[in-house]
Amino acid sequence: xxxxxxxxxxxxxxxxxxxxxxxxxxxxxxxxxxxxxxxxxxxxxxxxxxxxxxxxxxxxxxxxxxxxxxxxxxxxxxxxxxxxxxxxxxxxxxxxxxxxxxxxxxxxxxxx
Numbered sequence: 001x002x003x004x005x006x007x008x009x010x011x012x013x014x015x016x017x018x019x020x021x022x023x024x025x026x027x028x029x030x031x032x033x034x035x036x037x038x039x040x041x042x043x044x045x046x047x048x049x050x051x052x053x054x055x056x057x058x059x060x061x062x063x064x065x066x067x068x069x070x071x072x073x074x075x076x077x078x079x080x081x082x083x084x085x086x087x088x089x090x091x092x093x094x095x096x097x098x099x100x101x102x103x104x105x106x107x108x109x110x111x112x
Contacts, residue, residue, distance in 0.1 A: 006074055008052030014095070018081055021097050033096040035088065042091040068093075 017036040039050050044064055048056055056067055068085040072095075075083045082098035 006071060006078075008050070009071070009075065011075075011078060014075060014079060014083070017095075018079060018097055022099075025099070030099045033084070033086070033098050036083075036095045036097050038088055038092045038094040040092050042087060042093055047093055 014036070021034045021036055039047060041047060041050070044059055044061070047064065048054065048059065051071075053064075053067060056063060058064075058066075072084045084096050084098065086094060086096055088094050
């Protein structure tokens with residue numbers, strides 16, 4: 001049985017974001033992280049509200065990071081893609097997809 005929390009994250013939306021990101025690569029090889037979505041804030045209280053992390057025990061950058069790592073791990077297992085949270089250059093929290101080479105066949109499968 002899969003255990004973990006995904007809080008206010010919509011699995012269907014995450015799947016669509018992954019498919020669109022792979023499709024945007026248009027069969028080109030890419031290695032690294034692709035930003036799937038940005039939450040346009042780096043403020044812990046805003047992030048708690050947006051992602052519905054109300055039971056976050058430690059509202060510190062470290063506590064938030066630990067919880068988001070757990071959420072990303074659960075999402076990755078469900079989506080069968082490596083997902084992570086990180087901060088954009090602007091300091092906003094974002095959901096990232098790690099890509100290690102994409103082919104057109106992968107894009108077509110992801111979009112199906």
